[in-house]
Amino acid sequence: MSSMTKIADIEAEIARTQKNKATMAHLCALKARLAQLKRDLIASETKKGGPKGDGFDVQKTGDARIGFIGFPSVGKSTLLNKMTDTFSEVAAYEFTTLTCVPGIVAYRGAKLQMLDLPGIIEGAKDGKGRGRQVIAVARTCSLILIVLDVAKPLQHKLIIERELDGFGIRLNQEPPNIVLKKKDRGGMNIASTCPLTQLDADTIKTILSEYRINNCDIMFKGDYNADQLIDVIEGNRVYIPAVYVLNKIDQISIEELDIVARIPHNCPISAHHDWNLDGLLECIWDHLNFVRLYTKPRGQVPDYNEPVILKKTPQPTVESFCSRIHRQMMKKFKYAWVWGSSVKHQPQRVGKDHLLDDEDVLQIVKKV
Template sequence: FDVAKTGDARIGFVGFPSVGKSTLLSNLAGVYSEVAAYEFTTLTTVPGVIRYKGAKIQLLDLPGIIEGAKDGKGRGKQVIAVARTCSLIFIVLDVLKPLQHKKLIEHELEGFGIRLNQSPPNIGFRRKEKGGINLQTLVPQSELDIDLVKTILGEYKMHNADIVLRSDCTAEELIDVVEGNRVYIPCIYILNKIDQISIEELDIIYKVPHCVPISAHHKWNFDDLLEKMWEYLGLVRIYTKPKGQLPDYTSPVVVKIDKCTVEDFCNKLHRAIIKEFKYGLVWGSSVKHQPQKVGKEHTLHDEDVVQVVKKV
C-alpha cells in the first residue's frame, strides 16, 4: 500500500471522498487516478511526480479519509501512516462544506500524532535513573507547575527526569514531548470547487490562513497553489559547477532549508565526496565575493553555484 519515496519532497493529498483530490492530481501531474462521481473511487495510493523550479516533487493521492480512521476504520490507518512520511500535506476541502470537514480531518490526523503547521514545543526532556523529577522554567508558566508535571509523568510511570521549559508550554505540548512520536508537518488547505460560489464568498475565503481556493476541474488558481507549495516546502536549489565549465542550471541539487550547508550539499551528491573535500568555491547571495572560498560548514542560499575542490 505504501509507495517508495522518490524526488526531493513528497506531498500527500488528504480529504474526504469526492472532494476532487484525484482530479486535482491528474491536472497537476498528468497522472490518471481513477475519477468518478461516487464516493471511495480511489482505494490505493496513487503517486504522481511534478517538476517545479527544477525540483522533483512526488504527489500522493491518499484514499478518502472517513471519521474514525485513527481507530482503523476503512483503510484509515494505512492512509494516515503514509501521511506521516510526507513533507507537506494538502488537505482538500469542498468549498460548500469546508469547516466541518476541516475539523474532522484535523482531529483524525492529530489522533495519529501529526501536528499541522506547528513547530515542535520548546521543551528539554531527559529521562534518568534516579533523582526524582527536576523542573526548570526559563519563562513564567501559565499552565504547568511541578505538581501537574509530576501527575503527567506519573501517568507514563516516569519518576526520574530533567525537564526544561523554554517557552510558555501547555500540558498537551508536554505530553507530545514525553510520548515522542509526533511529526510536525506544514499543511495547506485547498478549497476546491470555487466555481460553485459567489465572488463575495471568495473574498472571505482569501483571508483564511494557510488556505488556497482553486478549481481542480477548470484549473483555476494553480499558479498560486504551486507558489505556496514551494514556500511551505522550504527547499533550496544549488547548482553544480564542474571545473573549467559553465554551471549546470538544468538540474539543481535540492536540499532542505534547515540542512543546506556545503557538507549537506556534498552528501546529497555522493557520500564519498566529503572525504576528499578541500574547500568549496561559491557564487551567489550567501557570500560577499564572487567566487568565495568556503569551508564545509558554510550555509548556502537558494540558487547558489558551488564548485568543490578536492584534495590532491
C-alpha cells in the first residue's frame, strides 16, 4: 500500500471518528501516525530529487526573504512589479508565473527580498502542480504574504492554510514551549507548569509510544494540544509570520471591505491602482519584528544610511550587534557607548550584555 493511500485512509478514519474523551487517545495515535507518514513522504521526495525546475533555487539576499503565496491570477506578479524594479510577467490567464521571480525593496534602511512564486492549487502539498516546490521555498522565508482575491478571500485562505500546514509551516504561531528529553531508562516522567486541559497522561504516553519513546522526561510550560506535542516530537516545523493581502479592493464596496477586513493580520490593497502599498510595507515591517541599530565611528556622526538590522525578539544585545557586523569583533571588544532609549544617560558606557532598543546608536571601543 502506498504512503498516499495510507495517509488518505488515516485522514478518513480521523474524520469519521467521534471526538470525545473515550476516543481521544485513539485519535491522537492516528494523528501521530499521520504525521510520521507525511514526514517520510516529504523525505522520500527530497531524496528522489525530482524535477526541481529552473528558477526555484534563488540565493537568499538582504535582511529578510518575503514569499508571495496565492492562487493563480490573484495579482502576485502585479504586486511584485509595483513594489520592486523587477519585471514579472502579467497576463489575463492563469499560471503566468512558472518560476520563482525575485525582487528587492529597500525600506527603512533594510533590504527586503520579495519572491513571486507560481500560483498554488488545492492538493499542492501532495504534489499537484508545482505545489511542493513553491511550499519548499516558502519554508525558507522570513515572512509569507498570502495574496487573496478579495472577492473570495475566506475560501482561498482556508485552502492555502491547509496546504502550508500539511508541509509543516505554522503561520502566526509561537513554537510550543514543551521540553522533551529522551533517556535510556526510567520510564516516562510528565510534568507541567500549569493545568493541562487538552491532554491527559494516558494520551501523552500514547503519542510518545507511537514514536517508540518509552523513556523520557517531558515538561509542558503551557497548555498545549496533541497536534502541538506532535510538532515538538517531529522537530521539523517552521513558525513563520504571515500577512493576508486582500487584493483588488477596487472591485468591492466599502461595506464588503469592512466585513472581509475582520480577517486577522490583513492588509487591504489594490495592486493595479497602487492603493495602500505604503500601508502594506508598514504592515510587513511590523510583522518582521525588526529593530534598526546605527554605528557611530569615533569623532564622526552616526551612519543613518546603513542600519544594522536585528530581530526584536529576543531583545538584541551589544554582543549580538557586534556579531552581526563581524563574527571576530567580540574578541577585541572592550565596551560600547550607546545613545538612545535603552540608556538613561546620553551617551552611556555599557557592556556586551546591555539590551538595545530600536534606533539606538552605538560606538564600539576595542582593546588596544
